[in-house]
Amino acid sequence: MKKITIREIARIGIMAAAVYVASAFLQVPIPTAIDNTRLHMGNVMCLLSGMLLGPLQGGLAAGIGSMFFDLTNPAYIASAPFTFIFKFVMAWICGKITSGSPAHLKQRYVAGGIAGAFAYVVLYLSKSFMEHRFVLGLSLEAVMLTVTQKAVVSSVNAIVACVVAVPLGLALRPVMAKMIK
Numbered sequence: 368m369k370k371i372t373i374r375e376i377a378r379i380g381i382m383a384a385a386v387y388v389a390s391a392f393l394q395v396p397i398p399t400a401i402d403n404t405r406l407h408m409g410n411v412m413c414l415l416s417g418m419l420l421g422p423l424q425g426g427l428a429a430g431i432g433s434m435f436f437d438l439t440n441p442a443y444i445a446s447a448p449f450t451f452i453f454k455f456v457m458a459w460i461c462g463k464i465t466s467g468s469p470a471h472l473k474q475r476y477v478a479g480g481i482a483g484a485f486a487y488v489v490l491y492l493s494k495s496f497m498e499h500r501f502v503l504g505l506s507l508e509a510v511m512l513t514v515t516q517k518a519v520v521s522s523v524n525a526i527v528a529c530v531v532a533v534p535l536g537l538a539l540r541p542v543m544a545k546m547i548k
Contacts, residue, residue: 378420378546379428386412386432386454391439397520403442404520409433410487410528411535413454414480417462418536419543429458449494457487465536472540476533484525492518 390409397404413433417425433454437447461483465475495517499510 375424379424379431382412382416382420382425382428383432383435386416386429387435390433390436397516404517406520406524406527408527408531409436410457410484410524411531413458413487414461414483414528414532415536415539417458417460417483418465418476418479418532419539420462421466422459422462425462426455426457426459430455446494453487453490453494456490457483459483460486473533473537476536477529480529480533480536484528488518488521488525491521 386409389412390407394405394407394409397406409432413429416428416432419425420428430451434447434451437443437450443450461479464479464482465472467475492514496510496514499505499513500507505513
């Protein structure tokens with residue numbers, strides 16, 4: 368097993384902080400019929416973490432930064448463990464697809480962004496459905512209304528995340544390559 372270096376820990380910490388800041392301060396809360404959702408730039412930073420740091424380190428940065436946002440916000444504190452896992456998976460998938468050779472880099476960044484964002488939306492909506500239906504015991508109609516509203520906002524978040532993260536990741540890739548050496 369490879370040892371993690373202080374530089375790698377620092378990069379994870381910096382990206383986790385960027386994820387937290389983008390989640391906490393670059394957002395628009397949107398009330399739904401039963402719950403809350405929000406448009407935010409945190410997913411941009413989650414995808415960017417995967418693109419720039421690779422699957423494992425990017426996943427850790429995305430998961431940690433997002434989890435700390437949840438832990439500092441009473442409305443989301445109970446979701447922190449799920450958020451860590453879901454955002455980790457988002458960045459891990461993105462990082463797995465975008466890492467490696469420079470061949471077809473733009474296409475891999477687009478595919479990685481889309482795949483990571485899509486995976487997150489599926490995980491988030493599945494959790495929301497199960498929580499509202501089986502934990503809270505809400506009627507199927509109420510659950511579907513809330514999940515539909517969240518699906519719209521989450522899809523917009525996913526599209527914005529891809530549109531912003533892909534060109535940003537491509538632009539920052541050469542800088543990161545120099546920093547990693």
